[in-house]
Amino acid sequence: MNGRTVAVVGGATTKFGVRATTWSELAQEIGAALFRAVPDLRARDVDSLFVGAAMPERLAFQSHVAPLAAEQMGIRPTRVIQRTELACASGQSAIRSAYAAIASGLSDIAVAVGVEKMNLPSMAEANTAMACVMDRAWDGPAGATAPPFFAMVAQRHMLEHRTTEEQMAAVSEKNHRFANSNPNAQFYEKTFPRDKLLRLPVVAPPLRLGDCSSMTDGAAAVVLASEDVVRQFPGPKAWIRGTGQYSDFHNLAHAGSLTEWPGLKRAASEALEMARIGVRDLDFAELHDCFSISEIVEYEALGLCAPGEGGRFVEDGRSDLGGDIVVNPRGGLLGCGHPLGATGIAQAVEVFEQFAGTVPSARQVPNPEWALVHNLSGSANVHSVMVYRRGRAA
Amino acid sequence: MSRERRRTRASVALPVVPETPEVPVPPAAPAPRRKKVVAEAPPPYLLDFFPPETEAGTRLVRFFDRLREGRLSTTRCAKDDLLHWPPRTACPRCHTEELEWVDLPDRGRLYAFSAVLAGAPQGMERDVPFAVGLVDLDGAPLRLFGRVDGRPWNELEIGATVRVESYEVPDGRVFYRFRAIG
Ligand SMILES: [Zn+2]
Numbered sequence: 001m002n003g004r005t006v007a008v009v010g011g012a013t014t015k016f017g018v019r020a021t022t023w024s025e026l027a028q029e030i031g032a033a034l035f036r037a038v039p040d041l042r043a044r045d046v047d048s049l050f051v052g053a054a055m056p057e058r059l060a061f062q063s064h065v066a067p068l069a070a071e072q073m074g075i076r077p078t079r080v081i082q083r084t085e086l087a088c089a090s091g092q093s094a095i096r097s098a099y100a101a102i103a104s105g106l107s108d109i110a111v112a113v114g115v116e117k118m119n120l121p122s123m124a125e126a127n128t129a130m131a132c133v134m135d136r137a138w139d140g141p142a143g144a145t146a147p148p149f150f151a152m153v154a155q156r157h158m159l160e161h162r163t164t165e166e167q168m169a170a171v172s173e174k175n176h177r178f179a180n181s182n183p184n185a186q187f188y189e190k191t192f193p194r195d196k197l198l199r200l201p202v203v204a205p206p207l208r209l210g211d212c213s214s215m216t217d218g219a220a221a222v223v224l225a226s227e228d229v230v231r232q233f234p235g236p237k238a239w240i241r242g243t244g245q246y247s248d249f250h251n252l253a254h255a256g257s258l259t260e261w262p263g264l265k266r267a268a269s270e271a272l273e274m275a276r277i278g279v280r281d282l283d284f285a286e287l288h289d290c291f292s293i294s295e296i297v298e299y300e301a302l303g304l305c306a307p308g309e310g311g312r313f314v315e316d317g318r319s320d321l322g323g324d325i326v327v328n329p330r331g332g333l334l335g336c337g338h339p340l341g342a343t344g345i346a347q348a349v350e351v352f353e354q355f356a357g358t359v360p361s362a363r364q365v366p367n368p369e370w371a372l373v374h375n376l377s378g379s380a381n382v383h384s385v386m387v388y389r390r391g392r393a394a
Numbered sequence: 395m396s397r398e399r400r401r402t403r404a405s406v407a408l409p410v411v412p413e414t415p416e417v418p419v420p421p422a423a424p425a426p427r428r429k430k431v432v433a434e435a436p437p438p439y440l441l442d443f444f445p446p447e448t449e450a451g452t453r454l455v456r457f458f459d460r461l462r463e464g465r466l467s468t469t470r471c472a473k474d475d476l477l478h479w480p481p482r483t484a485c486p487r488c489h490t491e492e493l494e495w496v497d498l499p500d501r502g503r504l505y506a507f508s509a510v511l512a513g514a515p516q517g518m519e520r521d522v523p524f525a526v527g528l529v530d531l532d533g534a535p536l537r538l539f540g541r542v543d544g545r546p547w548n549e550l551e552i553g554a555t556v557r558v559e560s561y562e563v564p565d566g567r568v569f570y571r572f573r574a575i576g
Contacts, residue, residue, distance in 0.1 A: 128515040137445035138480040141569045142541040143510050143518050148526050151508030159552065204508045205547065252528065252539035253479045258506060 003103030004226045005394040006240045008095075009233035010038030011222035011349035016337040017186040019217035023060035023117040024072050030113060030219035031073030038223050040233045041109075046223075048080035048107040049073075052094035052114035054087050054340035058129035060117050069113055073221075079107045087133045088290060089375035089384045090114060091344030095222065096384065099240050102226045109229060113221040114342035126215055133378050135251045144252060146290065147204035147212055149379045154206050154293040156258045160308065165206060167311030168292040169197040172210045174320055175289055175328050179335025181362035184346075186216050186337030211292040216337030220345035222352065227394035236356040238348070238371070239394065241277075242387035244270030249381050264301040264374065264383040271372070275387040279303050282387075283368035284326040284354065286347035288376045289333050295319075298374060299327075321365070329354065329363040344384070347373045355390035442517060447567045456495055457481045461560045461568050466500065468536075469493040479536050498536065500558045502529040502572070505537055509547035523547060529556055529572055544573035 012033035014026060021029070035041060051066040062068065066083045070076065080101050084093035091114035098110040120126045127145065134144040157163045176192040179185035197210035224240075225233060244267035249255060256262075272279060279302055287302075289295040296310035304325060305313040313319060319327035330336060330350035333343060351371045353359045373386045445451075447458040460467040469478045471485035471493055484491045507527030514522050525547035530537050542556060555576035560568045 124514070124516045124519055127513050128517075131443070131515040135480075136443060139539050140443035140515075141445075141563070142526050142539060142571065143514060143521065143524060144526065144539060145510070145513060145515065147513060148508040148510055152506035152528060155508065155552075156506050201512070203512050204510060207508075251480060253537055255528070255537075258528075 004105065004228065006099045006102045006224055006226060007230055007237040007394070008222050008240070008348055008352050008388070009225050009230065009235065009237055010034075010041065011220065011345070011352050012037040013184050013220040013342070013346045013349050014218050015184050016216050016218035016339060016342070016346070018119045019117075021117075021217065023056060023062060023065075023115060024068060026115050026117060026217065026219040027069045027072035027113070030115065030221050031075070034073070034111070034113075034221040034223070038233070040235070041223055043074050043076075045109050045232070046075045046111050047078050048098065048101055048110035049075055049077045050080070050094035050098045050101075050110060050112045051083045052090035052092075052112065052341035052345060053083055054085060054090045054116060055129050055132070056117075058132065059120065059126065065115070069115060073111070073113065075111060080110070086382065086384070087377040088288070088338070088340050089344055089377040089382060090341040091220065091346070092373065092375045092384045092386065093344070094341075095224070095344060095348055095386065096243055096245070098224045099243065102224055108226050109232075110224045111221055112224060112345055113219065114339070114345040115219040116339035116341040117217045118215040118339060119217050123215070139252045146379070147207060149252065150291040150293055151204035151207045153258045153297065153380070154211075154291070157293060157297065157311075158206065160259055161311065163293075163296060163311035165198060166194065167296065167315050168211055169194045170314045171289060171292040171295045172197050172334050174314065175332035175334040178329050178363045179331025181360040182331045182336060185331045185335050186214060187331070187335050207291060207293070210334075213290045213333035213338040216339040218337065218339035218342045218346070220342040220349055222345055222348050230394065236352070237391060238352045238355050238388040239391055240386060241389045242271035242274030243385065244268060244274070245382070245384045246270075247382045250378070252379060255379060255381070259297060260307065261297055261301040261376075261380055261383065263381070264298060264376070264385075265303075267383040267385040268302050268372070268374070271385040271387045275370075275389070277370060277387070282325055282370045282372050284329055284365045285372040285374065286330060286350055287327055287332075287374045289328055290338060290376070292334065294376065294380070295327065295332070302372075302374075321363070326365045329359070329365055331363075344373065344375045347375075348386070348388075351388045355388070442564065443515065444563045444567050444569055453483050454481050458568060460495070460497070461570060464560055466498045466558045466560075466570050467495050468498055470496045477534060477536060479538060498558070499532045499534050502531040502538070502556055502558070504528070504542070504550065504552055504554045504556060504574075505530050506552065507542055507547070507550050525550055527556075527572065541571040542574060543571055544575065550574060
C-alpha cells in the first residue's frame, strides 16, 4: 500500500427510515450528530468533504449537493469538495475518495458523508428514480429494476444449488434480529421470525418483501485522518488497510452467470492482499444484503464457503455471532434500510463502533481486529471492498 | 468569518418567536403514510424509458427502422468478429466506428425470469403484474433482457421457447419484447 496511512477516527448516523424531513435537513442532522460523536473534531480542521449521494436530482430535485451539504454541516472545505455517485455504493465511494485524497497528501482531515432522501409521496416516482440505475434506454423499457434482477439471481441459485426460500429467510431473520439492537435501524423493534418472513407478499418471485431492502431516508458520516495528524484524535481508530473495486458490465445482457460474482472475488482479493490477510482472518463483515440472496452469493464469492453452499452456511449459523464470521451485525441493509449514499458510510461507522466496543452487547463481536465492508451497486455489476484493522497507532 | 460575525450581531435585535411546545419535531418523528397514486399522469420527457429513435436524437436509427419491420438487429465489428448488444456506434474492443448491421435470430430460450408484482416505475403501473427475463438467442452468442409476454409469469418455465417481437410504444416509437410460445 502506497502513500500515507489513513484512519477512520469517528462517525455517526441519523435514524434511518421513512423520515418526515428534507435532504438538507438530513445533512444538518448528520452534521450535528457527527460533531457530537467526535468531540475532538473542529470544523475548521476539516479540509475536504466527500458527499455520497446517488440520485438527489430525481429524489430531492437538487444537483450540486456537495457545497449544499458543506453549508448544512457547517464545513468550509479548502482542499477537496465533491460528490461521489455510484448508485448503491455512493457512500463507500466517498470513503475511498477521501482515503485516496489523504493517502496522496492532498488532504489531512476529510469527512465522508452520505445523504439520501428516497421516500416521496408517490412510490412510483421513487421507483422511477431507482429504475434509472439500470441501462435506462435498453433494459429500462422492459421494466428492469433491482427486485426482478435479484429475483433471477435467486431463481438461478435455487436451480443450480438447491438453495431454498427458508435459507433466504434465514439471512433476513438474522439481519433483522441484529437490527433490533440498533435504534437507528429502520426496522428497530420489529421482529421477523422465519415463518412470518415466508408469509410476506411476493414482490418479484421468488423474492418476498422480507427478502428486499427498503426505500429509506437517512444520513451517515465518518471522519478520516492521515497518520500525520491522527494524534488530534486520541480515541480508538479503524485503519484502512486495503481496498479494491471492480466494474464488470452494465447492460444486463453482459451479466454472465447470475450466481457467481467474479467482480466481488476480484475486488475482495485485491483488498485482502493489500491488507496481507486472508478471508479467515476477518472477525466480521458488513456485506451488501440489498436482497437476502445477495448475502448468500457473497459468502461464496468471498470464499467463506464453497460455491453453492451459501444457503447452508447461513442456515447453520456460520455467519451469526458464535459462527465462523459475523456478517452484518449492524443489521444489514435488510434491517437498517438502504439510503443509497449513506449505506456504505453507516457500515464504516459500525466497523468503528465495533472496534471501539461501543455497540450493544446483543451485536458486539468479541474483541474484533479485522473487518471487511462490501458494497455492490446496480445489478451487482460493480463491487467495492474495504478492509479495516483496529489499532491506536498506524 | 467577519461576514458571519456581522450577520450574527445583526440578528440579536430581532424578536424571538416563542416556543410552541406541541410543535417540535424530534429526529425520529413519525412520517406520513405513503399515499397511493390516484391519477396516472403521463411521465414527463426523459421519465419515459424508451430511447430516442429518430435521426434528431440517435445514430442508431437503423435499429429502430428494422425493428419496425419486425426484425431485431444489432451491430457487429467485422475486424473483431464481435457481435454487440445493445447496438453501438463504436466497437468496445478495437474502437473502430465502422460497424456492420446484422439481423438477429427471432427465437430464443428463457435462461431466467421473474415478474414485477409491485414497485413498477411510472408509466408501467398499468402493466403490473408483468414478467421479465433473460433469453439465450438461438444461434447467436447473446443473452438479452426483456419483457416476456404471452403467458402469466407463474406459467413460465426456464428453457421455454420465446419469439422476439416488436411493439408500438408512445409517440410512434417501437421497442422489442419476447412472447412465450413453447
Ligand atoms: Zn472491433
